[in-house]
Amino acid sequence: MLEVILKRMDSLSKLDNTSTTDARRLDELSSAINRFQPAGLVERIQAIAQNVSNMAIRVEQILQNSMVQGRAVRDGTSSQCEVPRDPRFPECPGKVDWMRARWTSDPCYAFYGVDGSDCSFLIYLSEVEWFCPPLAWRNHSSPPIQHAQQAKAPKRQAAFRTDLSVLLDQVGTGKESLSFMKRRIRRLAQQWATAANRLDAKLEQRWRDQKKILVHVGFLTEESGDVFSPKVLKGGPLGEMVQWADILTALHVLGHNLKISMSVKELQGFLGVPPGRGSCPLTGPLPFDLIYTDYHGLQQMKQHMGLSLKKHKCHIRVIDTFGTEPAYNHEEYATLHGYRTNWGYWNLNARQYMTMFPHTPDNSFMGFVSEELNETEKRSIQQNKVNSMAVVYGKEASMWKGKEGFLQILHRYMEVHGTVYYETQRPPEVPAFVKNHGLLPQNELQQLLRKAKLFIGFGFPYEGPAPLEAIANGCIFLQPKFHPPHSSLNHEFFRGKPxxxxxxxxxxxxxxxxxxxxxxxxxxxxxxxxxxxxxxxxRTKVEPYLPYEYTCEGMLERVHSYIQHQDFCAPESPFIPANLSRQGSSSGSRITGPLFVPLPNSTALGWASNVTAPPAWPPLSSLRLLVSQEGQSCVEACHSASFICEPAHFRFINNKDALHGLEVQCEVVDSEINHILPAFSVVRRECGLQREPLLFSCAGHSPKYRRLCPCRDFRHGQVALCRDCL
Incomplete structure (x- = not known):
């Protein structure tokens, strides 16, 4: 019986219009369904219902198409809607075929006026998307949606803010994670205000563009699963929330126009996403200069922005705790060479990823802040330190498993304190000699750290904010060395990270x-x-210590510099050394001497002072050109010379002039796509230059090659910025 019903439904779905016969067939179908007994086959009945629904949609399409075709004949536009064969738009015919078959798959197409006719397909594909040529008979007085530009609003100057009440309202309520972030913002409010005044004085009233910024915290959305919020009061990880609270505060204090999204619905509203399933571009120009999000948010934007994500991705900044290296970021290269993971492959400029610590120079270092003590507080801490008191870094009981051996040694010398979460009973993993305070509010934890001499780590969690907070409160941090080092090759935690x-x-x-x-x-x-x-x-006495880059002022300084100077949307013209001229030359004479010259008291080369430096940030005055050892990355080579690898400078050293300046002997110079280039082989005298700018990588290394490394200097206490970068 099911087969009979399905056959009749299939024949109905192929009808071009309705008739008396059709009505009779529908009655027969209804009668057949009434006679049919489910006998436990509910799923099949549901499938039938879905088919009926699909049939109704198909009938509606047929009716609409018939009406549109009739209208096209009356209006005389049918001949004007032939699918063009234009070599400038090779994808147009295929896209029209796709639209014919799938235009009802997403309501957004109907939102843009698609009605099933070829005319509507061509209008959409030429004016909303960009796969077909503009139709000659259309009114082109207004630009297509994808080319529409916002009216150039006059630039507004950003002014420092010290009142955080508006920001606190924007963060919202309803989740423990948001409450945690707001408590942190309030607690550090005075320090942010002081830092703002200091940076304002340092910049000497310099003009700062006010940016329109969207912050979409993807990992806290319900759509991403939000596993963090329920664990805030149960010993769960807080590092990400610490960083996001500080990012929001920094952007607000710097005076930018901020919107905050904590749900996909809010994201859609802020971006102007058309109704539907995310197949279509945005309804207008991107309403933001910058978008800060995370990997979860990036995936959500991909689902809801359609083709617009590719167009606007240069505006995105991805908060990425552990970093993303260029080899993992380049989708095609990662797929071909075994670097594909669940997280990378977005084809961004690697500096658009922003890390918690400055461990990946290919990325930008965003960071967070730790509470800064005044001199009175520092003296008080030193006077009240308990020399025989240790606090263990580990809020979850599972972290204590297998640690009793060295805790016994510690217990011989010190009173051991823990802050392990528990509900009713003391966790059995925590040894009896440990004084467990349970999970403490931040201010009470702060007081505990101010008394303790030692803050001891178990090896996990990696790279969290707590050790910096402990050191800032006068503790010595003791941590395990890893033999061999942990990485994606040998440790489950890092496996799959880019x-x-x-x-x-x-x-x-x-x-x-x-x-x-x-x-x-x-x-x-x-x-x-x-x-x-x-x-x-x-035996050791230490004073409370906090690196400048983790103070409020240090973070404001860094974020200000990124916002004002990093621009990944402006096309980067190829660097051609032959086009450079001598500095001070009125006739613009071409240079004849070297681009790179030895620096005093250094093995590095610098930019020649008599050559006009092309515009760049960081400026080329910071460049220090070095050669790595075989098997050494530029991260290591620069660090060993007390410099930082600067990926923005790769394009200026990816040439024969740099090879010549370093006296590299090349029998062959090839241009290839490989994340270790530019580099050379001493044995084979082969030199390689980089052909794909997205693969310029500080992290790349090979045992067969020595790399050309664009290092730079940095400001004291602020490795993210060169000396002339502020």
């Missing part, structure tokens, strides 16, 4: 940028080394 970075300890920033006496990194598996470290810590 980075090949090797993590040498729980907190590499603390190890490399702060170091002794504030940070000690030892092998926890060596009980003698661990014991010795504890005794050394008890």
């Amino acid at each position: 980075t090949s970075r090797e993590v040498s300890s729980q907190h590499p920033y603390a190890e490399q940028y702060i170091g002794r006496p504030h940070v000690m990194t030892v092998d926890y598996n060596n009980s003698l080394e661990f014991d010795s470290a504890i005794r050394e810590i008890m």
